[in-house]
Amino acid sequence: MFESLSTRVQDVFKSLRGEVRLTPEQVEEALREIRLALLEADVNFKVVKAFVDRVRDRAMDQTVLRSLTPGQQVIKIVRDELLALFGDAEGGLTKSAPVPRVILLLGLQGSGKTTTAAKLGMWLARQGRHPLMVSTDVRRPAAIEQLSVLGDKADVRVFTPDTMDPVARAGGALAEARAKGFDTVLVDTAGRLHIDDDLMTELQAIKDAVQPADLLYVADAMTGQDAIKSAGEFNRRVGVTGVVLTKLDGDARGGAALSVVSVVGVPIAFIGSGERLEDLELFHPDRIVSRMLGMGDMLSLIEKAEQAIDKDEAEQLEEKLRKNEFTLDDFRTQLKTIRRMGPLESVLGMIPGLGGLKQLADNKPDENQMGRVEAIISSMTPAERRNHTIINGSRRKRIAAGSGTSVEEINRLLKQFTEMRRVLQMIGQGGMPGMGGGLKIPKMPQKALGAPSGKRRKKGGPWGLIKTR
Amino acid sequence: MGFFERLRDGLSRTKQQILGRFDEIVEQAGAGPAAGRPIAVETVEALEELLISADVGVDATERIVGRVLERAGRGDSLRDLVKSEIRTIFEAVEPVPPANGHSPHVTLIVGVNGTGKTTTIGKLANLFKASGKQPLVCAADTFRAAAVEQLEIWARRADVDIVRARDGADPASVVYDAIQSGRARGCDPILVDTAGRLHTRANLMSELDKIRRVAARAAESAPHEVLLVLDATVGQNGLAQAREFTSVAGVTGIVLTKLDGTAKGGIAVAIAHDLKLPIRYVGVGEGIDDLVPFSAQEYVDALFQDKW
DSSP states (O other), X not given: OOOOHHHHHHHHHHTTTTXXXXXXXXXXXXXXXXXXHHHHTTOOHHHHHHHHHHHHHHHTXXXXXXXXXXXXXXXXXXXXXXXXHHTTOOOSXXXXXXXXXXXXXXXXXXXXXXXXXXXXXXXXXXXXXXXXXXXXXXXXXXXXXXXXXXXXXXXXXXEOOSOOOHHHHHHHHHHHHHHHTOSEEEEEOOOOOTTOHHHHHHHHHHHHHHOOSEEEEEEETTBOTTHHHHHHXXXXXXXXXXXXEEOTTSSOOOHHHHHIIIIIOOOEEEEEOSSSTTOEEEOOHHHHHHHHHTOOOHHHHHHHHHHHSOHHHHHXXXXXXXXXXXXXXXXXXXXXXXXXXXXXXXXXXXXXTSOSHHHHGGGOOOHHHHHHHHHHHHTSOHHHHHOGGGOOHHXXXXXXXXXXXXXXXXXXHHHHHHHHHHHHHHHHTTOOOOOOTTOOOOXXXXXXXXXXXXXXXXXXXXXXXXXXX | OOHHHHHHHHHHHHHHHHHHHHHHHHHHTSSSOOTTOOOOHHHHHHHHHHHHHTTOOHHHHXXXXXXXXXXXXXXXXXXXXXXXHHHHHHHTSOOOOOOOSOSSOEEEEEOSTTSOHHHHHHHHHHHHHHTTOBOEEEEEOOXXXXXXXXXXXXXXXXXOEEEEOOTTSOHHHHHHHHHHHHHHHTOBOEEEEEOOOOTTOHHHHHHHHHHHHHHHHHSTTOOSEEEEEEETTBOTXXXXXXXXXXXXXXXXXXXXXXXXXXXXXXXHHHHHHHXXXXXXXXXXXXXXXXXXXXXXXHHHHHHHOSOO
């Protein structure tokens, strides 16, 4: 599949090791790789062209060419320039708005407007606001009902007037909000093509009726080169204050986001990162840049872990680590947690430095092996799981028979487990020992975590186990 | 409206852009690539950009342009060369297996979220009904809120039977019921709507595998057809989607939706080239009649025809 941009550029420079300087030709070769990678990430080709020119100017600088690590320098330039394109616009809603604030969601069919409306409703409620939602989608079958169902799930009120006139529905919701004291009105609209004149006129009428402070254009992260055409047209006809980028939980690189930001000039406000209603986050440029570059997405990994790991469970585990009470039972729970995070390969792929699966090919984590370990532990008695030291020869034979494995495998597991306990205990006590293998977990700035409860993952989470496996 | 008019109607905007740019390119290259004269670098670049901007993708673009260059300068116009190259790609796909007498014929509709699966089922049901068949639609999207209701409305519009389950039910069991019930009622074909799922979600993908297995228990060698619905606006990720869905759900064909916008759905060319998957239908509007069987010949002709 996609080779990460960083790997590609590193490959170009790898052959040059030992040479004192880079030649402009070599830089050109690297630029070509960058160009291809960006195009594969669906960045608009005009944007790519201008971008590569800018990177070329900076990369041809003598200090880069003579640098000891020219490859990394070039990647850093790419990263900086990408971040610069996104600007320092913070995600989220516009800063000030009259009360009640009106948020209008617009976009093409199937981009995820209705789901985003419900997610945003929930997000606002968590911020202490009182949102009221209304659907003006009288075209798509069951769209109004969909918002009502989602509103129930998100525990956000949905205004359901009898009128089937989109403008009247939106206006009615605003009046309802004023009367009942809701401070935010979320208006979901029908998906429409930007070239559909009638529907664009309807959208303008809705806008005129409710005077939204935020006009959020909902865009599918998997959109290709057409992104700027549609976003640009929505912006021209109705005006857009921010973009919500949806379905970013797949493997789309989201290059369309860059196109929209740099060509249409509209900042990204939120990103949708999953199917649950909680899966809406403020946008952070650095994260999408890392993703586009294929440099690993540590934050997504942390989030995945947070989703998979029960907070209380994690705290109990830490307590156990400190007291050196980590048992085989806990080990099994940890294994299950890791598997809950998705296929092991994709989880590992998010770790910076382990980026390309290419390098992992020889050393593929074996999911079957994890299954066998689970089977072994499940074949033990509760007493054995609590205290592995009582597992003697005859118990090992029984466990091997029960789990369909061999005594050798039991021996290996117990040995590994003992070793792991030792290491985990050290981690639990704060000292991060050299775990070898270059699995470095960078320290993440607190604010980058985004989630309101963005508690930093403490050491002793599943990381240690991934490594030991 | 016949096939050609409808496709033409849906594609007119697409065509104008491709064709408009194409004429520009040829003009820039002088009077067109005369025999024996090498093609200017600018022309090649412009050609690449043209294909890239249609989402054809880097690899497929390089291959198409490469082959066009090999054959250029022998008197054919650049446009004819590109056209024939794209047509060759579409022609090289796996042929659509003939309806092999399975009754009921079970078709599974799969895809990521928001590509237009439910709408496509509605239109497909209408298409079969119009051709004198008695289709049955099965609402196996038990995940998305109101997805079942949406399909019910489409079923009513197309005047076909529907088998539904309550939200949250096991989709495989709904499929099983639908096949049994379809057989009892004498309905054929059976069109199964599944929940949208990202191809990277292993557990959701394995649900498709389960649906397949359960379907095979209800009817011999079912599903007989698996259609992947792709949004024409999709970029290079479409290839990853096609790959994953094919490996897990055994996709046999593509439905390209929303081709009435400005997006060109060029990823279909890359998919046809890399995975040899045929495009079966094209969605060109929101109306129930706005789904047409795909014809590679006419599609490429329509894209590059001189005059309407």
